[in-house]
Amino acid sequence: xxxxxxxxxxxxxxxxxxxxxxxxxxxxxxxxxxxxxxxxxxxxxxxxxxxxxxxxxxxxxxxxxxxxxxxxxxxxxxxxxxxxxxxxxxxxxxxxxxxxxxxxxxxxxxxxxxxxxxxxxxxxxxxxxxxxxxxxxxxxxxxxxxxxxxxxxxxxxxxxxxxxxxxxxxxxxxxxxxxxxxxxxxxxxxxxxxxxxxxxxxxxxxxxxxxxxxxxxxxxxxxxxxxxxxxxxxxxxxxxxxxxx
Amino acid sequence: xxxxxxxxxxxxxxxxxxxxxxxxxxxxxxxxxxxxxxxxxxxxxxxxxxxxxxxxxxxxxxxxxxxxxxxxxxxxxxxxxxxxxxxxxxxxxxxxxxxxxxxxxxxxxxxxxxxxxxxxxxxxxxxxxxxxxxxxxxxxxxxxxxxxxxxxxxxxxxxxxxxxxxxxxxxxxxxxxxxxxxxxxxxxxxxxxxxxxxxxxxxxxxxxxxxxxxxxxxxxxxxxxxxxxxxxxxxxxxxxxxxxx
Numbered sequence: 138x139x140x141x142x143x144x145x146x147x148x149x150x151x152x153x154x155x156x157x158x159x160x161x162x163x164x165x166x167x168x169x170x171x172x173x174x175x176x177x178x179x180x181x182x183x184x185x186x187x188x189x190x191x192x193x194x195x196x197x198x199x200x201x202x203x204x205x206x207x208x209x210x211x212x213x214x215x216x217x218x219x220x221x222x223x224x225x226x227x228x229x230x231x232x233x234x235x236x237x238x239x240x241x242x243x244x245x246x247x248x249x250x251x252x253x254x255x256x257x258x259x260x261x262x263x264x265x266x267x268x269x270x271x272x273x274x275x276x277x278x279x280x281x282x283x284x285x286x287x288x289x290x291x292x293x294x295x296x297x298x299x300x301x302x303x304x305x306x307x308x309x310x311x312x313x314x315x316x317x318x319x320x321x322x323x324x325x326x327x328x329x330x331x332x333x334x335x336x337x338x339x340x341x342x343x344x345x346x347x348x349x350x351x352x353x354x355x356x357x358x359x360x361x362x363x364x365x366x367x368x369x370x371x372x373x374x375x376x377x378x379x380x381x382x
Numbered sequence: 383x384x385x386x387x388x389x390x391x392x393x394x395x396x397x398x399x400x401x402x403x404x405x406x407x408x409x410x411x412x413x414x415x416x417x418x419x420x421x422x423x424x425x426x427x428x429x430x431x432x433x434x435x436x437x438x439x440x441x442x443x444x445x446x447x448x449x450x451x452x453x454x455x456x457x458x459x460x461x462x463x464x465x466x467x468x469x470x471x472x473x474x475x476x477x478x479x480x481x482x483x484x485x486x487x488x489x490x491x492x493x494x495x496x497x498x499x500x501x502x503x504x505x506x507x508x509x510x511x512x513x514x515x516x517x518x519x520x521x522x523x524x525x526x527x528x529x530x531x532x533x534x535x536x537x538x539x540x541x542x543x544x545x546x547x548x549x550x551x552x553x554x555x556x557x558x559x560x561x562x563x564x565x566x567x568x569x570x571x572x573x574x575x576x577x578x579x580x581x582x583x584x585x586x587x588x589x590x591x592x593x594x595x596x597x598x599x600x601x602x603x604x605x606x607x608x609x610x611x612x613x614x615x616x617x618x619x620x621x622x623x624x625x626x627x
Binding site: 238359 | 384456479482483484521522523524564565566604605606607608609610612613616617618619620621623624625627
């Protein structure tokens, strides 16, 4: 945890009282004492300093902070992710990793090679996935929660929703090993928002690729190596960030 | 497993007999039958096809293949990794991820913020780490095992070994949030080999950064976001690969 985050409604008269894992972190990892300053931020708000007013360093932990917010968080790169529903354990890791790297919206969709059981795991409920987004923000010193939008059916997403959001993006791109395009064919420095798609284990089926291309996405290849979903999501995010400059 | 790999000495008269997890994979995941062809490769050798000659599809599994090797594996990108010894569970994940992405040599070194216990976990023994390299190769359809070189002491590495290998690289680079250089300042398209350094959780200490710079490494920044070690290793690999083109 490189920043202690709190909800807007936890802040009262410039003070926050923490009694959960955040208090434990301040006691056990930061070893803070009254008078110390620690980095804090309001979720979807500003970043600043919290002065430790009171601390109870034995269980049950309690930390009272006097908060002064002064800085906007660093803007995330203009990147959104279109992700075929992954295995839940991998989904959690991807959420915290791409949140740490910086992402605006994650569209979670169904695909032919997504196992049906993944949808029943509970991880698509906000109270289940939100802690993994929080981990990413706490890691990267950010306060902006990515938006998660869930589409249990492929066709309505690609036939209706995707054409609707198309105009928000300068580039909508999808990795496809057969493509002759490289990523740099699809993107240019200082362009607008990018939406990049990462498929399920085993890849998109041909019908899905055709539908994405018909909806205005461009295919690119990063070479013949087959990557796991989490490796692809992080590595391609790195490549796009590098190209956007 | 996108390719079945075998050791050179498992191949006898163009045949390989598998009885371990590879046989189980061929039976349970590929559902192969006699006469089918599957993608195979010799570790550190060529890629080709294996024709299923015989199969025992109940435990104990057994698959006999007639092997014909024809293709060199795709060359990995000219990238090596200098890695401060991570937490073992993270080390395993990094090994399979960077092996899948393609890496030549991984130098594993000590650093001030590396917990001593990480070195005692057994994961630095070849029989412990090799399966994670194999997973990366099997994922990416590659046969070339990365080399792992272990340095338990920081100073001899940076003062003696690093100057010795310096001339093998066009660029030796180290991420450092305070640097004014971007990654593209440090690298150019179609240049030679790159060595990139990824520090421990909590980062390198100033002394270590000074020593790396004195040994000819260049610092770069990818912005203020603080990344976990595995996210940084994969994301920066993506950025470098993109720049090398």
